[in-house]
Amino acid sequence: MKGHGPLDPATWRPQSRLVASITSLRQLQVFNDRGGIAVDFDIRRSIQPDIEVVGSQSEAFSFWETRSASGFVTKPKFNAELVTIRFVTNGQIVYRHRTGKALGSPTHATLVGFEDLREVQASSGFNAVSATIAVEALVAANDALTGGTQVGLQPLAPIAEMTLPGMQALFCTLRQVQSRIQDVSRHDDLIFPLLKEVMSYQLLSSWPKREQSKPIAKKDISRHRFQTALDYIESHLSGTLMLADIAAAAGISVRSLQDDFRRRLGSTPVQFIIDRRLQNVHQDLSSPTKAMHSIGDVARRWGFVHMSDFGQRYRRLYGYPPSETPRDAARHH
Template sequence: MTGHPRPEPAIWRPQGRFVANIASLRQLQVFNDRGGIAVNFDTMRSVSPNIAIAGSQSETLSLWETRSSSGFVTKPKFDARLITIRFVSSGHIVYRRRSGNIDGLPTHATLVDFDDLREVHASNAFSAISGTFAVDTLMAANEALTGGDDRGLPLLAPLAEVATPGMKALFLSLQQVQRRIQGIDRHDDLIFPLAREVLTYQLLSAWPRRIASPRSGTRDVPSRSLRAALDYIEANLSNALVLADVAAAAGISVRSLQDKFRREIGLTPVQFIIDRRLAKAHLDLMSSAKSTLSIADIARSWGFVHMGDFGQRYRRLYGRAPKETRQGSRHSA
C-alpha cells in the first residue's frame, strides 16, 4: 500500500472483484486468512456471523458494500496511508480511534484515517457503502483541483451530514462507480479512470473541513473547550440540559458552542445530545439487566416522553424499531 511496504497477497491484494457471504465461524476464519482485504473480521459475543461483502480494491481506490444481520468487529491488519469514507444506510457503526471515538449513522457519513484506527464495531441490521482512497491520490487530486495552490491534504472532518446537496451527490457517485466496477476488467474500461478522478474531486469539494490544528507552541483551546462541553453533556445526559449551561462548562459563548459542534463534529449541540440519549436507550434495550423495564420506561429515563417521536428517531438512527432491538437481544442472549 502507498507509503508502507506492500503486504503479502494473503493479507492484502488488488482484486477487480471480491464477494464473500460469511455464515459460519469457519467461513469467517477462511476469509480472514485468504480474503486479501485490509481488515480482520470478528463477531460480538456468541453471535453467529452473517456478513455479506461485495467490492473491488486497488492501491489507489477500493469500493465495497457491506450487509450484516449479525453485526461485526473489524481490526486493521497493517498500517497504510489510506482514508476511508462510509455511508451507513441502516444500523450504526463505532470507530475506536487513537484520537477518539466517532459514530457512523444513516444521517452522518464518516471519514477515518486508517493509521488512526484501532477497531470498528458495526451493529446488527447493518448496511453501508464504503470507499478507501490512498492519501497520495487525494493529495494529487487536491493539487490539480486547486491549480497547485494547495499541495497537501485538507483537514477533513470525521463526520459529514449526508443531507447536504454536495454529500448527496458524492453518495450517488460512490454508489454508481461501485456498481459499475462489479464484474468488469478495469484495464478495458476507459471510463473508470475518469470516474475515479471525479470521485476524488467530489470528496475534496463536498466533505466539510475541520478547524486547522493550532501552530506549534500554542494551546489547543478549541479542542479543550469542546472536550469540556462533551464531558459535561455525557455526565448530565439523564438530567435536563440547556445550551447555556453546556457553554458555561466549556468556558465559551452559546454561539461559539454551536459553531464548534458544527465545524468539529458535524452536528448541532441539540442533535448531538439527542443522538447520545438515543445511544443510551439503545444500550438499555439490549441489556439483560434492564429487561424488566418497558420500552416506554427506558425512553422516559433518557428524556423521551412522546413514544411516537422516540420510535421515529430511533428507527432513523438504528434502522429498526425499539421493539425489534429488544427482541433481537433476547434471541442472542
C-alpha cells in the same frame, strides 16, 4: 498502499472483484486468512456471522458494499496512509480511535484514517457502501484540482451530514462506481475511470473541513486555454480521458476547468464528454459506411459497455432509443 513494506498476499492484495458470503465462524476465519483485505474480522467477539461483501481494491482505490444481519467487529491489519469514507444506509457503525470515537449512521457519513484506528464495530442489520483511498492519490487529486495553489491537504472532518447537497452527490457517484464493479467487462468502460476521478474531486470539494479555509480567488481562463481543453477532449474521445490530463493540457487546474465549463457551456466536463461520445455513436449509427455494425459494437467503441445506461442517455439526448436511429435510410442513401 504507501506506509508499509511488501505484504503477503493473504494480508493484502489487489483484487479487481471480490465477493464473499459468510455464514459461519469457520468461513469467517478462512476469509481472514485468505481475504487479502486491509482488516481482520474479530472472531473472538463474533456471534453466528451473516456477512456479505462485494468489492474491488487496488493500490489507490478500493470500493466496498457490505451487508450484515449479524453485525461485526473489524481491526486494521497494519498502519497505512489510507482514508475510508463510508455511507451507512441501514444500522450504524462505531469507529474507536486512540483519541475517542466517531459514529456513522444513515444521517451522517464518516471519514477515518488508518493511522490511529483501533477497531470498527457495525450493528446488526448493517448496510453500507464505502471507498478507501490512498492519501497519496488524494494529494495528487488535490494538486490537480487546485492547480498547485494549495499546499497540502486540508484536514477533513470525521463526520459529514447527509443533508448537504455535495454529500448526496458524492454518495450518488460512489453508488455508480460500486454498481460498475459488478461488470467483469469494465476494462472497456471509459466512464469508470472518470467516475473514480470525479469522486476524488467531489470528496475534496464537498466534505466538511476541520478548519475553515480562506477562499482562493478564482482565476478566469482565456478562451484559448478553454479551446485547448476542448481540442484535447476531441482528440481523445475514443480512449481513457481524465480531467487532470485535460486540465494539464490546457495549463489550468481541474477546479478552473470545471468552473469554466459551467460558465461557458452550462455543463460539467464529464457530461460534455459523455454527450460528445453519444453524438459520435449517433453519427456512426447514421453513417452508411457503418450501417452493418451492431448497436452494441458501436456503443462499445465509444466506451459505453452498460447497454441499459447507454440506452437511457441516448434517449434523453435524441428523444428516441438507439434502435430507432434511421439506419436503413443511411444504408440505401
